[in-house]
Amino acid sequence: MAVDERTALFRAAQRAALTQLENNAASFGTRFPGDTSSGQVYRPRQQPGYWEGSNVGWSTGFWNGMCWLGYEISGRAALRSFAQQQNASFAQRLARRIDLNRHELGMLYGPSFVAAYRITGNPWYRGQALEAARLLQARFLPQSGVVQAWGRLDDARERGRIIIETVMNMPLLHWASAQCGNAAYTESAACHLARSRELLVRRNGSIKQSCQLGAGGSQPHRYQAWQAQSEDSCWARGQAWALYGFALNHRMAPGLGLLETAREMAEYLLARMPPDGVCLWDLELDWRSGQERDSSATAIAACGLLELAGQLGEGGARYRETALAMLESLVRTCAAPSGHGRGLLAHGVYSLPEGRGVDESNLWGDYHYLEALARVNHGWSSFWLDQSPARAEAAPDAPLWADYDYPGILPRKLLGSRHADALA
DSSP states (O other), rough: OHHHHHHHHHHHHHHHHHHHHHHHHHTTTTTTSSOHHHHHHHHHHHHTTTTOOOOOOSSSHHHHHHHHHHHHOOHHHHHHHHHHHHHHHHHHHHHHHOOOOOTTHHHHHHHIHHHHHHHHHHHHHHHHHHHHHHHHHHHHTTTTTEOOOBTTTTOTTTTEEEEEEGGGGGHHHHHHHHHHHHHHHHHHHHHHHHHHHHHBTTTTTTTTEEEOTTSSSEEEEEEEOOSSSTSSSHHHHHHHHHHHHHHHHHHOGGGHHHHHHHHHHHHHHHHHHTTTTTBBSSSTSSGGOOOOOOOOHHHHHHHHHHHHHHHHHHHHHHHHHHHHHHHHHHHHHHHHOOOOOOSSSEEEEETTTTTTEEEEOOOHHHHHHHHHHHHHHOOOOOGGGGSSSSOOOOOOOOOGGGGGOOTTTTTTGGHHHHHHHHHO
């Protein structure tokens, strides 16, 4: 495809995505959509014990992050305004420790608050992100050398569990270490990355999803794969997270040799990429089988390949061209049609074995699709890598919301009568 034609295609795709995002943000306001669409349409998030549209779960940072990213690359003031409206709930999650016994703190507070700090220079965002990093650091288990994925640290059922996606959250610790000078943060991240490579990356460059360490913390006790077709196969989105995560972490921990690991993972994925450039939900499946594709894994992998190519210079030309071909395929075959509540990227898969979000849009797919377009159209680079934010504005971007009872996040039992009456 001619360069000028591809450039025009990507720019048109970005305009369409930003318009859809702006319409969705106006519709949801301070509420948050679910992890995935339902019947191709996003609806307010539902979780037992919380109000409809509450900021709970692991993926809401991508929703807020899309608004910040959209503003950063387009200057659309409405997107910035929507992002700021949502910030109160993230502050409440930290202040009240709501649904934060999880490793995805980097996914929650990176695309949202670290990105906002880079864009605005407002120290309030920095402080919130540093608090999130402190919570993530507290999940590090020195005896095991890993960051526990889920659950309370005294929960024997989850003690010592690691999952491959956690590598995408380690940049929060590296960023925080550079911000506040606490070397323990980056030391914990480096240790977890090394252990994840040891335990979850096979010799052929493919990934295992999860491992739970034994009581002594040294040996694998049990491997599990919830979202792959079997324990011996390779879950496509996990492979994409790991490819991107190891490449990104290499910039902050170059001594670990993570870039070579990312290259091995890239080769494994590309050897199993269908001719149309959109991977199946499990990489061990034959592309001619008619099995579901996962556009979200493809978008994440495209971002990872672009990150990898950027670090390899001339040696990364093949990875960049492959990423561009994958992005072109996403634009042509997976860009969601415009419409009320529709996503940016169709044909994603959350978890096929569990029957969740199959052939739907999802927030992480939408975010990384927009990120890939931003990288290609604007030379965008990750907010994790920029330790010098924009010059702080005279007027604060956001108030100190931590003391404000924001009804879009608090569980019903914590709400006062004034909020309960308003939301009944």
